[in-house]
Amino acid sequence: MKISKSLNLGLLALAGLAFACGGGEKAAETTAPEASTPAAAPAQEISLEEKYKDDPIYIKGIEKIKASDCMTCHMVERKIIGPSYAEVAAKYENTEENVTMLAGKVIAGGAGVWGEVMMAPHPSISEEDAKDMVRSILLLKK
Ligand code: HEC
Structure with missing residues (x-):
C-alpha cells in the first residue's frame, strides 16, 4: 500500500x-x-503514521515497538486495551523529563492514569529502548 x-x-x-x-x-x-x-x-x-513515516525518531522507535508486544494493547490512532499513541502524545509534552518518566512506566508497568486496566511491566526492555519507543510515541501530534 x-x-x-x-x-x-x-x-x-x-x-x-x-x-x-x-x-x-x-x-x-x-x-x-x-x-x-x-x-x-x-x-x-493522512494518518499520523503516514505523517511521520520519514521521521528518523519515529522510525527508530516504532521499529522497537513493533518488535515488542506493545501493539497487542496499543494502536496509533485507536484506543484498544491501552490508550492510542496519539492520545498519549496529546496528553504529554515531548520533553526529556516526560520521555524518562514514561519509559520508566513501560519498564515497570503502569496503572490508574487512563483507567483501571494496567499496563504489564516490561523488565527485559532496556531504558534506552524504552526511551526510543516513547520518543516515537510523543512525536505523534496531529
Ligand atoms: C497488556 C497490554 C499492554 C501492553 C503489552 C503494553 N501496554 Fe502500554 N498501556 C497499557 C494500558 C492499559 C495503559 C494505561 C495505563 C494507565 O492507565 O496508567 C498503557 C499506557 C501506556 C503509556 C502511557 C503511560 C501513562 O502513564 O500515561 C505508554 C507510553 C505506553 N503504554 C507505552 C507502551 C509501550 C512502548 C509498550 C511496549 C513495550 C506497551 N505500552 C505495551 C497496556 C499495555
Missing part, C-alpha cells in the same frame, strides 16, 4: 514536472491539469 501510494505521488510529481517543463499555452489547454488533483486529495487526511 505504501509503495503504490508513493509511486502514485511520484507519478503525479513527474506529470507535474512534464507539465511545467512542457510549458506553452497549448499544453495548458490540452492536458487538463485538474484531472490529476483528485488523486492527490488523500494527502489532506
Whole structure:
C-alpha cells in the first residue's frame, strides 16, 4: 500500500514536472491539469503514521515497538486495551523529563492514569529502548 501510494505521488510529481517543463499555452489547454488533483486529495487526511513515516525518531522507535508486544494493547490512532499513541502524545509534552518518566512506566508497568486496566511491566526492555519507543510515541501530534 505504501509503495503504490508513493509511486502514485511520484507519478503525479513527474506529470507535474512534464507539465511545467512542457510549458506553452497549448499544453495548458490540452492536458487538463485538474484531472490529476483528485488523486492527490488523500494527502489532506493522512494518518499520523503516514505523517511521520520519514521521521528518523519515529522510525527508530516504532521499529522497537513493533518488535515488542506493545501493539497487542496499543494502536496509533485507536484506543484498544491501552490508550492510542496519539492520545498519549496529546496528553504529554515531548520533553526529556516526560520521555524518562514514561519509559520508566513501560519498564515497570503502569496503572490508574487512563483507567483501571494496567499496563504489564516490561523488565527485559532496556531504558534506552524504552526511551526510543516513547520518543516515537510523543512525536505523534496531529
Ligand atoms: C497488556 C497490554 C499492554 C501492553 C503489552 C503494553 N501496554 Fe502500554 N498501556 C497499557 C494500558 C492499559 C495503559 C494505561 C495505563 C494507565 O492507565 O496508567 C498503557 C499506557 C501506556 C503509556 C502511557 C503511560 C501513562 O502513564 O500515561 C505508554 C507510553 C505506553 N503504554 C507505552 C507502551 C509501550 C512502548 C509498550 C511496549 C513495550 C506497551 N505500552 C505495551 C497496556 C499495555
